[in-house]
Amino acid sequence: MINSELLGTVVAVQANFYQVRLQQPVEMSGLNFLPTDDLALLCTRRTRLKKIGQKVMVGDLVVVEEPDWLDRRGAIAEVLPRKTELQRPPVANVDQILLVFALEEPGLDPWQLSRFLVKAESTGLDLCLCLNKSDLISHQEQQKWQIGLQKWGYAPLFISVVKQQGIELLYHHLQNKITVVAGPSGVGKSSLINYLIPSIDLRVGEVSGKLQRGRHTTRHVELFELPGGGLLADSPGFNQPSLNCQPSDLISYFPEARVRLAQQSCQFSNCLHRDEPNCAVRGDWERYEYYLKFLEEAIAHQAEQQKTPDEESSLKLKMKRDGKRQYEPKLETKKYRRSSRKQKHQNLQELYENQSLKDIYQEVEDEY
Numbered sequence: 001m002i003n004s005e006l007l008g009t010v011v012a013v014q015a016n017f018y019q020v021r022l023q024q025p026v027e028m029s030g031l032n033f034l035p036t037d038d039l040a041l042l043c044t045r046r047t048r049l050k051k052i053g054q055k056v057m058v059g060d061l062v063v064v065e066e067p068d069w070l071d072r073r074g075a076i077a078e079v080l081p082r083k084t085e086l087q088r089p090p091v092a093n094v095d096q097i098l099l100v101f102a103l104e105e106p107g108l109d110p111w112q113l114s115r116f117l118v119k120a121e122s123t124g125l126d127l128c129l130c131l132n133k134s135d136l137i138s139h140q141e142q143q144k145w146q147i148g149l150q151k152w153g154y155a156p157l158f159i160s161v162v163k164q165q166g167i168e169l170l171y172h173h174l175q176n177k178i179t180v181v182a183g184p185s186g187v188g189k190s191s192l193i194n195y196l197i198p199s200i201d202l203r204v205g206e207v208s209g210k211l212q213r214g215r216h217t218t219r220h221v222e223l224f225e226l227p228g229g230g231l232l233a234d235s236p237g238f239n240q241p242s243l244n245c246q247p248s249d250l251i252s253y254f255p256e257a258r259v260r261l262a263q264q265s266c267q268f269s270n271c272l273h274r275d276e277p278n279c280a281v282r283g284d285w286e287r288y289e290y291y292l293k294f295l296e297e298a299i300a301h302q303a304e305q306q307k308t309p310d311e312e313s314s315l316k317l318k319m320k321r322d323g324k325r326q327y328e329p330k331l332e333t334k335k336y337r338r339s340s341r342k343q344k345h346q347n348l349q350e351l352y353e354n355q356s357l358k359d360i361y362q363e364v365e366d367e368y
């Protein structure tokens with residue numbers, strides 16, 4: 001890459017057009033003006049990229065050629081390698097997920113919160129948990145949540161959009177990063193985004209009356225620029241994310257269980273931490289019951305995908321005494337030393353990246 005190349009981030013995709021926000025500074029030799037405020041160009045994708053099957057996603061860092069400064073047009077000539085890829089919403093190079101919940105109205109439900117946390121953990125991205133509407137609960141209640149969530153391994157930010165409390169610290173967490181906002185409906189995500197990016201109201205208002213509608217009825221994703229630097233994407237509102245991860249990975253999405261596994265390992269390398277002998281995870285921790293329920297769901301999902309579990313499957317269907325059927329791992333004694341957490345994380349990351357790559361390509365394919 002040479003210095004004079006124009007680099008930008010794709011902030012919106014519509015049909016075959018890409019809105020690209022250029023990185024500063026922009027060198028324009030031979031021109032006597034330098035656009036510094038709204039450095040966005042509407043771009044097409046070079047035929048060469050189409051030929052090699054190179055898709056362009058929101059969040060992609062791209063090289064832009066032949067800028068037309070008057071019409072604000074250009075062409076995407078190259079997509080730089082992605083750091084990360086998120087499947088839903090489809091955004092490249094996301095740094096973190098901002099999970100927003102309300103402390104009241106609607107009341108904070110530990111079960112629903114855990115589902116979202118597990119889903120967010122499964123992306124392998126950094127996670128920032130933000131609890132809104134702190135104006136509706138007492139200081140004591142807030143402390144109770146803080147202590148409870150600490151046991152789960154989280155240090156949430158308590159905020160109130162209405163009272164404009166705690167937002168500064170949150171703002172700091174969002175600086176110069178690409179963040180995807182997620183959370184159930186009614187918790188104040190739109191209020192928060194409007195507060196962080198005052199100009200967003202106008203822009204979204206052009207699409208629909210209420211901020212949510214236009215974005216949520218289509219699969220349209222857009223990155224909005226924070227006034228102090230950084231990009232924010234909203235994700236479609238859903239109240240009950242499905243748990244479709246690998247059953248064996250599920251435990252690593254519970255920070256408090258990760259701690260247990262870091263101290264001691266289970267006897268069987270493919271332990272699902274239910275009733276296997278000498279399990280290091282099973283025991284007296286608050287969300288263990290959640291883990292078991294989520295595990296059943298993940299196993300059911302896997303069984304649905306596989307339909308006919310074959311010889312290669314690591315799970316066997318077992319009839320329990322009470323007549324219920326349950327999938328159980330075929331137990332294998334450990335042959336190798338347990339991989340380090342770092343290694344494990346890398347493997348998860350690889351797995352996630354490969355999986356999401358497929359899904360995203362499918363998703364983008366569907367769009368065309």
Ligand SMILES: Nc1nc2c(ncn2[C@@H]2O[C@H](COP(=O)(O)OP(=O)(O)OP(=O)(O)O)[C@@H](O)[C@H]2O)c(=O)[nH]1
Pocket residue numbers: 132133134135136159160161162163184185186187188189190191192212237
């Ligand atoms: N008391 C209080 N109410 C808030 C706060 N933030 C938002 N609200 C209110 O909560 C309600 C829901 O806010 P929204 O911003 O629409 O929530 P959302 O998460 O975007 O919800 P969906 O549009 O359904 O996805 C609105 O009536 C807001 O005025 C807060 O800090 N305190």
Ligand SMILES: [Zn+2]
Pocket residue numbers: 266267271272273274276278279280281282
């Ligand atoms: Zn175990």
